Amino acid sequence: MFVLRGFFGGSSDRLVRRLLQLYVGLALYGASAALMVRAGLGLDPWGVFHQGVAERAGLTIGTVTIAAGAAVLLLWIPLRQRLGLGTVSNVVVIGLVMDATLALLPEPRAMAVRVPMLVGAIVLNGVATGLYISARFGPGPRDGLMTGLHRVTGRSVRLVRTGIEVAVLVTGFLLGGTVGVGTVAYALAIGPLSQVFLRVFAVPAPGGDSLVAAGSDARGRTREHPEEHSDGRAILPS
DSSP: HHHHEEEEEEEOHHHHHHHHHHHHHHHHHHHHHHHHHHHTTTOOOHHHHHHOOOOOOTOHHHHHHHHHHHHHHHHHHHHOOOHHHHHHHHHHHHHHHHHHHHHHHHOOOHHHHHHHHHHHHHHHHHHHHHHHHHTTTTOHHHHHHHHHHHHHOOHHHHHHHHHHHHHHHHHHHTTTTOOOOHHHHHHHHHHHHHHHHHHTEEEEOOTSOOOOOOETTTTSSSESTTTTTTTTTOOOOO
Protein backbone atom coordinates (compact mmCIF):
# COMPACT_ATOMS: atom_id res chain seq x y z
CA MET A 1 0.00 0.00 0.00
CA PHE A 2 2.90 2.37 0.74
CA VAL A 3 4.29 1.68 -2.73
CA LEU A 4 0.92 2.48 -4.26
CA ARG A 5 0.62 5.57 -2.11
CA GLY A 6 3.96 6.84 -3.34
CA PHE A 7 3.08 6.11 -6.94
CA PHE A 8 -0.41 7.61 -7.02
CA GLY A 9 -0.05 10.25 -4.33
CA GLY A 10 -2.29 11.00 -1.36
CA SER A 11 -3.19 9.01 1.75
CA SER A 12 -3.87 5.29 1.64
CA ASP A 13 -7.54 5.86 2.60
CA ARG A 14 -8.03 8.26 -0.28
CA LEU A 15 -6.25 5.88 -2.65
CA VAL A 16 -8.50 2.98 -1.65
CA ARG A 17 -11.57 5.16 -2.14
CA ARG A 18 -10.36 6.33 -5.54
CA LEU A 19 -9.60 2.78 -6.69
CA LEU A 20 -13.01 1.59 -5.51
CA GLN A 21 -14.69 4.46 -7.33
CA LEU A 22 -12.73 3.71 -10.47
CA TYR A 23 -13.59 0.04 -10.73
CA VAL A 24 -17.13 0.25 -9.36
CA GLY A 25 -17.77 3.10 -11.79
CA LEU A 26 -16.39 1.17 -14.76
CA ALA A 27 -18.38 -1.94 -13.81
CA LEU A 28 -21.59 0.08 -13.49
CA TYR A 29 -20.85 1.78 -16.79
CA GLY A 30 -20.60 -1.60 -18.51
CA ALA A 31 -23.79 -2.79 -16.83
CA SER A 32 -25.67 0.36 -17.83
CA ALA A 33 -24.54 -0.03 -21.44
CA ALA A 34 -25.82 -3.62 -21.42
CA LEU A 35 -29.17 -2.48 -20.02
CA MET A 36 -29.51 -0.01 -22.87
CA VAL A 37 -28.83 -2.81 -25.35
CA ARG A 38 -31.47 -5.03 -23.75
CA ALA A 39 -34.01 -2.18 -23.68
CA GLY A 40 -33.67 -2.03 -27.46
CA LEU A 41 -34.83 1.58 -27.71
CA GLY A 42 -31.60 3.16 -28.91
CA LEU A 43 -28.00 3.42 -27.74
CA ASP A 44 -25.54 6.23 -27.20
CA PRO A 45 -23.48 7.15 -30.32
CA TRP A 46 -20.49 4.93 -29.50
CA GLY A 47 -22.85 2.15 -28.44
CA VAL A 48 -24.58 2.33 -31.84
CA PHE A 49 -21.18 2.02 -33.50
CA HIS A 50 -20.09 -0.91 -31.33
CA GLN A 51 -23.36 -2.73 -31.91
CA GLY A 52 -23.21 -2.18 -35.66
CA VAL A 53 -19.67 -3.50 -35.91
CA ALA A 54 -20.51 -6.44 -33.65
CA GLU A 55 -23.42 -7.49 -35.85
CA ARG A 56 -21.35 -7.30 -39.03
CA ALA A 57 -18.28 -9.00 -37.54
CA GLY A 58 -20.14 -11.71 -35.64
CA LEU A 59 -18.53 -10.67 -32.34
CA THR A 60 -20.01 -9.74 -28.99
CA ILE A 61 -20.59 -6.04 -28.42
CA GLY A 62 -18.29 -6.17 -25.39
CA THR A 63 -15.47 -7.56 -27.51
CA VAL A 64 -15.96 -4.80 -30.06
CA THR A 65 -16.03 -2.20 -27.28
CA ILE A 66 -12.64 -3.44 -26.05
CA ALA A 67 -11.18 -3.61 -29.56
CA ALA A 68 -12.46 -0.14 -30.45
CA GLY A 69 -11.04 1.31 -27.24
CA ALA A 70 -7.64 -0.22 -27.97
CA ALA A 71 -7.75 1.10 -31.54
CA VAL A 72 -8.60 4.60 -30.33
CA LEU A 73 -5.61 4.47 -27.99
CA LEU A 74 -3.36 4.10 -31.05
CA LEU A 75 -4.63 7.49 -32.18
CA TRP A 76 -3.34 8.94 -28.93
CA ILE A 77 0.27 8.43 -30.10
CA PRO A 78 0.42 11.31 -32.61
CA LEU A 79 -1.71 13.41 -30.26
CA ARG A 80 0.80 12.82 -27.42
CA GLN A 81 -1.88 11.92 -24.92
CA ARG A 82 -0.79 10.32 -21.64
CA LEU A 83 -2.27 7.03 -20.44
CA GLY A 84 -3.56 6.56 -16.92
CA LEU A 85 -4.68 3.56 -14.91
CA GLY A 86 -8.25 4.58 -15.60
CA THR A 87 -7.57 4.71 -19.33
CA VAL A 88 -6.30 1.15 -19.58
CA SER A 89 -8.92 -0.15 -17.14
CA ASN A 90 -11.64 1.55 -19.17
CA VAL A 91 -10.66 -0.37 -22.29
CA VAL A 92 -10.87 -3.76 -20.56
CA VAL A 93 -13.43 -3.56 -17.76
CA ILE A 94 -16.41 -1.97 -19.51
CA GLY A 95 -16.48 -4.49 -22.35
CA LEU A 96 -16.07 -7.50 -20.06
CA VAL A 97 -18.83 -6.37 -17.70
CA MET A 98 -21.06 -5.52 -20.64
CA ASP A 99 -20.82 -9.03 -22.11
CA ALA A 100 -21.27 -10.65 -18.69
CA THR A 101 -24.39 -8.57 -17.99
CA LEU A 102 -25.87 -9.36 -21.39
CA ALA A 103 -25.26 -13.07 -20.82
CA LEU A 104 -27.21 -12.95 -17.56
CA LEU A 105 -29.97 -10.55 -18.57
CA PRO A 106 -32.87 -11.85 -20.68
CA GLU A 107 -34.24 -9.68 -23.47
CA PRO A 108 -37.58 -8.16 -22.41
CA ARG A 109 -40.41 -7.87 -24.92
CA ALA A 110 -42.98 -5.79 -23.03
CA MET A 111 -42.66 -2.02 -23.45
CA ALA A 112 -43.66 -1.69 -19.80
CA VAL A 113 -40.33 -3.30 -18.95
CA ARG A 114 -38.16 -1.82 -21.70
CA VAL A 115 -38.93 1.83 -20.97
CA PRO A 116 -38.08 1.67 -17.23
CA MET A 117 -34.99 -0.36 -18.16
CA LEU A 118 -33.86 2.42 -20.50
CA VAL A 119 -34.49 5.12 -17.89
CA GLY A 120 -32.65 3.11 -15.24
CA ALA A 121 -29.74 2.50 -17.62
CA ILE A 122 -29.30 6.21 -18.34
CA VAL A 123 -29.42 7.16 -14.65
CA LEU A 124 -27.01 4.35 -13.79
CA ASN A 125 -24.69 5.58 -16.53
CA GLY A 126 -24.69 9.01 -14.91
CA VAL A 127 -23.82 7.45 -11.53
CA ALA A 128 -21.03 5.43 -13.16
CA THR A 129 -19.68 8.53 -14.86
CA GLY A 130 -19.54 10.43 -11.58
CA LEU A 131 -17.73 7.58 -9.85
CA TYR A 132 -15.23 6.94 -12.62
CA ILE A 133 -14.23 10.51 -13.47
CA SER A 134 -14.06 11.61 -9.82
CA ALA A 135 -11.51 8.86 -9.18
CA ARG A 136 -9.01 10.91 -11.27
CA PHE A 137 -7.06 8.07 -12.85
CA GLY A 138 -7.09 9.42 -16.38
CA PRO A 139 -9.66 9.84 -19.17
CA GLY A 140 -11.27 7.07 -21.18
CA PRO A 141 -9.75 6.41 -24.62
CA ARG A 142 -12.53 8.20 -26.53
CA ASP A 143 -12.41 11.28 -24.31
CA GLY A 144 -8.65 11.36 -24.63
CA LEU A 145 -9.07 11.39 -28.40
CA MET A 146 -11.51 14.27 -28.07
CA THR A 147 -9.32 16.38 -25.79
CA GLY A 148 -6.24 15.58 -27.87
CA LEU A 149 -7.92 16.78 -31.06
CA HIS A 150 -9.18 19.84 -29.19
CA ARG A 151 -5.64 20.70 -28.15
CA VAL A 152 -4.04 20.02 -31.54
CA THR A 153 -6.67 21.66 -33.75
CA GLY A 154 -7.67 24.50 -31.48
CA ARG A 155 -11.33 23.73 -32.15
CA SER A 156 -13.82 23.84 -29.30
CA VAL A 157 -14.48 20.70 -27.28
CA ARG A 158 -18.15 20.92 -28.26
CA LEU A 159 -17.30 20.96 -31.97
CA VAL A 160 -14.75 18.14 -31.74
CA ARG A 161 -17.03 15.98 -29.60
CA THR A 162 -20.03 16.57 -31.84
CA GLY A 163 -18.01 15.75 -34.95
CA ILE A 164 -16.73 12.48 -33.50
CA GLU A 165 -20.11 11.39 -32.15
CA VAL A 166 -21.99 12.22 -35.35
CA ALA A 167 -19.42 10.24 -37.34
CA VAL A 168 -19.62 7.12 -35.14
CA LEU A 169 -23.42 7.40 -34.85
CA VAL A 170 -23.95 7.53 -38.62
CA THR A 171 -21.41 4.76 -39.22
CA GLY A 172 -22.97 2.57 -36.55
CA PHE A 173 -26.48 3.16 -37.88
CA LEU A 174 -25.41 2.21 -41.41
CA LEU A 175 -23.87 -0.97 -39.99
CA GLY A 176 -27.10 -1.91 -38.22
CA GLY A 177 -26.77 -0.32 -34.78
CA THR A 178 -29.92 0.71 -32.92
CA VAL A 179 -30.85 4.39 -33.04
CA GLY A 180 -34.05 5.47 -31.33
CA VAL A 181 -35.65 7.40 -28.52
CA GLY A 182 -32.97 6.09 -26.16
CA THR A 183 -30.28 7.79 -28.26
CA VAL A 184 -32.04 11.14 -27.91
CA ALA A 185 -32.84 10.61 -24.21
CA TYR A 186 -29.21 9.74 -23.49
CA ALA A 187 -27.91 12.82 -25.30
CA LEU A 188 -30.25 15.11 -23.36
CA ALA A 189 -29.89 13.56 -19.91
CA ILE A 190 -26.33 12.32 -19.54
CA GLY A 191 -24.69 15.77 -19.23
CA PRO A 192 -26.86 17.03 -16.34
CA LEU A 193 -26.80 13.62 -14.63
CA SER A 194 -23.02 13.44 -14.86
CA GLN A 195 -22.58 16.90 -13.38
CA VAL A 196 -24.77 15.99 -10.41
CA PHE A 197 -22.94 12.75 -9.66
CA LEU A 198 -19.50 14.26 -10.24
CA ARG A 199 -20.25 16.47 -7.24
CA VAL A 200 -21.80 13.67 -5.20
CA PHE A 201 -18.73 11.44 -5.57
CA ALA A 202 -16.05 14.14 -5.44
CA VAL A 203 -12.96 12.89 -3.59
CA PRO A 204 -11.72 15.34 -0.91
CA ALA A 205 -8.28 16.78 -1.55
CA PRO A 206 -5.51 16.22 1.03
CA GLY A 207 -6.21 19.66 2.49
CA GLY A 208 -9.87 18.82 3.00
CA ASP A 209 -11.30 20.71 0.02
CA SER A 210 -13.53 18.78 -2.36
CA LEU A 211 -12.15 18.06 -5.81
CA VAL A 212 -14.20 16.62 -8.64
CA ALA A 213 -11.23 15.75 -10.82
CA ALA A 214 -7.73 16.94 -11.56
CA GLY A 215 -6.25 17.53 -14.95
CA SER A 216 -4.75 20.10 -17.27
CA ASP A 217 -6.11 22.48 -19.83
CA ALA A 218 -5.05 22.89 -23.45
CA ARG A 219 -1.93 24.78 -22.36
CA GLY A 220 -0.91 22.20 -19.79
CA ARG A 221 -2.05 24.19 -16.76
CA THR A 222 -3.59 22.25 -13.90
CA ARG A 223 -7.34 22.68 -13.43
CA GLU A 224 -9.67 21.27 -10.79
CA HIS A 225 -12.58 20.56 -13.12
CA PRO A 226 -11.34 19.17 -16.45
CA GLU A 227 -14.75 17.65 -17.08
CA GLU A 228 -16.07 21.21 -17.52
CA HIS A 229 -14.53 22.96 -20.52
CA SER A 230 -15.00 26.48 -21.72
CA ASP A 231 -18.22 25.54 -23.45
CA GLY A 232 -19.58 23.91 -20.28
CA ARG A 233 -19.94 20.45 -21.75
CA ALA A 234 -19.02 17.45 -19.65
CA ILE A 235 -16.39 14.93 -20.65
CA LEU A 236 -17.76 11.43 -20.25
CA PRO A 237 -15.78 8.19 -19.68
CA SER A 238 -16.56 6.66 -22.97
